[in-house]
Amino acid sequence: MKLSTKLTLFITGSKLAIVLLFIITLPFLVEQIASQFTNYTLKQQRKEVLKNINKNGIAYYLQGDESYGSYTMLKEEFVALLPVNKDLKADTIKDAQRIIENDTLSYRILSETFKFQNKNYLLEIGKTSASINQYNKQLQQFASYVLVILILLSIIIDLTFIRMVIKPLSKIIKTRLINRKFPFKLDEHPVKTSTTDFKYLDESLALLMTQINEAFYKEREFTSNASHEIMTPISILQHKMENLLAEEDLTESAALAIIEMMKTLNRLKKISNSLLLIARIENQQYQDKEDVKPLDLFNLIIEEISHRLEEKNLNIQLKINKDMVLREINKDLLYQLFFNLVHNAIKFNREGGNISISDNFTAKGEYEISVSDTGTGISTEQLPHIFDRFIKSNATENYGYGLGLTIVKSIADYHHLNIQVESELNEGTKFKVFFLNWKSTKQ
Missing domain, CATH: 3.30.565.10 (Histidine kinase-like ATPase, C-terminal domain)
Known part of the structure; x- marks a missing residue:
């Protein structure tokens, strides 16, 4: 598998893994964001209520009553103010249920006690859980669309960058390695690249191919010389043995010994011829086809x-x-x-x-x-x-x-x-x- 393909698969796979992880965790993230935003809203409302009380007095809300309670038309939010025992201390934000006009509803409620004119009061500000979560699904969809678009954009940018970066490597492989026949015909022009590693690779391959060519021509020269230098003494020895056999006063035992030596010499000649043939084949000396x-x-x-x-x-x-x-x-x-x-x-x-x-x-x-x-x-x-x-x-x-x-x-x-x-x-x-x-x- 090509390097570019591996990088493409890795980048695409990693991006898809990020998308999958994000989609899995998105409901939890949106819920947390909505919860934190609700907490912030409740605290801001608390500040407004306390600011009004400090400015206008507690009567601004109680209007002569023992307690105060107000809620919106759809009961999505409420504010309650009532006197409590001095020993009661509260400063929380939690989910709880309240009964409003015989309806039991779930709220996110901020509860806090405070003193005003030596009296202890409990302030509760609530927001229904349904109103908090009503936009969660839309937020999740919007976030998913934005994420997918960003991932696709990043993949396109990454792949474009990868192609630009490894383009010199592809050219090095194409010019130096693919479909090269021995002996090598060297391309004197180095591959243009700003990547130091690719420059080093290109120079090293060119140098290695030059060294291989030099070794090839030296071996070819040696094979050619060996073909003459080895076979010449073998032929001389063979000729001398044939002359010895032709002598009339040669004994039978001596003749048999010379024949055995000629057999050995003939085997040596065959081995030498075979080895030289193998060397010529491996050295590409048979070019005609x-x-x-x-x-x-x-x-x-x-x-x-x-x-x-x-x-x-x-x-x-x-x-x-x-x-x-x-x-x-x-x-x-x-x-x-x-x-x-x-x-x-x-x-x-x-x-x-x-x-x-x-x-x-x-x-x-x-x-x-x-x-x-x-x-x-x-x-x-x-x-x-x-x-x-x-x-x-x-x-x-x-x-x-x-x-x-x-x-x-x-x-x-x-x-x-x-x-x-x-x-x-x-x-x-x-x-x-x-x-x-x-x-x-x-x-």
């Missing part, structure tokens, strides 16, 4: 290796579509890949066994070529290691030096091919190679 018909390729392989088939009395079946063409393939390397697979199918097969070479199409649209045999097979423990260098294909017999399949894997990786192996001991082995770049000449 063309369209190749797999049927023609397998016909050449079978023609070259037919004598091996006769030696073991093997039956080979070739079922390859004649119209199929593999595109952008190095013909020599592909020949080497399938030659090694067919060679192994012969080498590890039983006497009078079968080899099958066929093609197919997968559900993903890949073109599949499989090479299967009825040979000794590969154990489950060895299967994950068959492409490793110098790992034997079978634990019971000395089947070579473990480079044939390493070459196959190197060629497959070079062409970005997927290769799979299925095998069972004493049942046989099947190699599958999958191609994405193909076409059919059939009209």
